[in-house]
Amino acid sequence: MEKVPPYVFAHVSKLIAEKKAQGVDVINLGIGSPDLPTPAHIVEVLKQAADDPTNHGYPSYVGMPSLREAVAAWYKRRFEVDLDPETEVVPLIGSKEGIAHLALAMVGPGDIALIPDPGYPTYHMGTVLADAESYPMPLLAENEFLPDLDAIPANVLERARVMWLNYPNNPTGAVAPISFFEKVVDFASRHNIIIAHDNPYADVTFDGYRAPSLLQVPGAKEVAVELNSLSKTYNMAGWRVGMAVGNPEVIAGLVRVKSNVDTGIFNPIQIAASAALQGDQRWIKERNAIYQRRRDVILDGLAAAGIKAHKPKAALYVWAETPEGWKSNDFAMHVLDHAGVWLTPGTAYGEAGEGYVRLSLCAPEERLREAMERLQAIDF
Structure with missing residues (x-):
């Protein structure tokens, strides 16, 4: 078991729970768990x-x-x-x-x-x-x-x-x-x-x-x-x-x-x-339009904060570069501490993820806008 570390997102959940216990309204953009409902049928x-x-x-x-x-x-x-x-x-x-x-x-x-x-x-x-x-x-x-x-x-x-x-x-x-x-x-x-x-x-x-x-x-x-x-x-x-x-x-x-x-x-x-x-697959196009709008909210918000990001054609994430001089984990913790927003450090996915953070699209558009406003309001 010495070779098997705790699952990275289990540690993240603990961090976020601690912040919430302190009264922080954390916006978690860390995990790609769809927040939209399973179709009724x-x-x-x-x-x-x-x-x-x-x-x-x-x-x-x-x-x-x-x-x-x-x-x-x-x-x-x-x-x-x-x-x-x-x-x-x-x-x-x-x-x-x-x-x-x-x-x-x-x-x-x-x-x-x-x-x-x-x-x-x-x-x-x-x-x-x-x-x-x-x-x-x-x-x-x-x-x-x-x-x-x-x-x-x-x-x-x-x-x-x-x-x-x-x-x-x-x-x-x-x-x-x-x-x-x-x-x-x-x-x-x-x-x-x-x-x-x-x-x-x-x-x-x-x-x-x-x-x-x-x-x-x-x-x-x-x-x-x-x-x-x-x-x-x-x-x-x-x-x-x-x-x-x-x-x-x-x-x-x-x-x-x-x-x-x-x-x-x-x-x-x-x-x-x-x-x-x-079953009917046509609803997927409408669902993807929601994710696309969320993607664009994040991309626009990051750009306004001076953060570069890659525009994805697919998946549930935006892969953004950390500001100059910041390591992934340090930047993620800084944003959590000062903005109450969690971004997953790129190093959670390997050494080549250094210099990046991952933002999930799995939050309502209004919460994403608020997260971007909080990000733009802090110094880094």
Whole structure:
């Protein structure tokens, strides 16, 4: 356990709770938990399914056939990707669970996982739990926050078993063109590496952008799996339901781990998830328009405060540069202490996050305006 530090956001919650106990009205822009409601038709399906006592027993380890079929049908409609629901789809108790368990299925002592830096912390922590090593791939502004595959040393590639990617990206908000995914698939094929692409923000997009799936690349299923989640797309973060799809051998390994560790997802949640995937999707465009307005409020507010930021085409975050002379954590604490606003320091996502803070769009527009006004009122 000495290798496993407390989860970074658990520490943040404690900091914010302490401030609130002191009477501070904290505006928390740190966590990407959708504040907008789950659509009513999905909630209604959950209620009806929960009323049926036959749904209260142990669920299937591999998920209900109806949910696996709904996932496969959704991937076909959304990305033109064909999936076998029997062998290439497994539901997850949220994609975070899948990330950690996938690491256990793919790497072990002596192996290396290639990790984006900055990146979602569970990519690294799953590797640590599997007693493997992480090799950071810096995501730099000059490379449009895409990893430089050619910079990975040969001796690292010899032991690399998996490469984690995440586009649209958390925390940077960067997106990847399909040409980059084509390069990744070719790279993985040449170096015998599995690509694990985390894609929960594919349908949280702005300015007409439409995010692709890695699995759209010909031959991708031979070297890749993709994780997705209903948390962001359908405002279902607390429901804990997602999916892993793609390479059948990797999916089988993930199922083997999961069947020994968890007992699946409550059936009414699976039934409601199927309804979400199969139902009317037009509301998502209206929801994204709300996020886009919030994004613009933050960008305008940061600019007025003299803070540079990257304009995201997708995801739930604005990746902003700290003012000159400020380290990420110091600036975040300064803003919390003097403005009562929490911004996540970029170093929470890796060393390459130094010099940045992440701001979440998951707060009402009026609170975002207030946060920006508070930020503009302090010295830094």
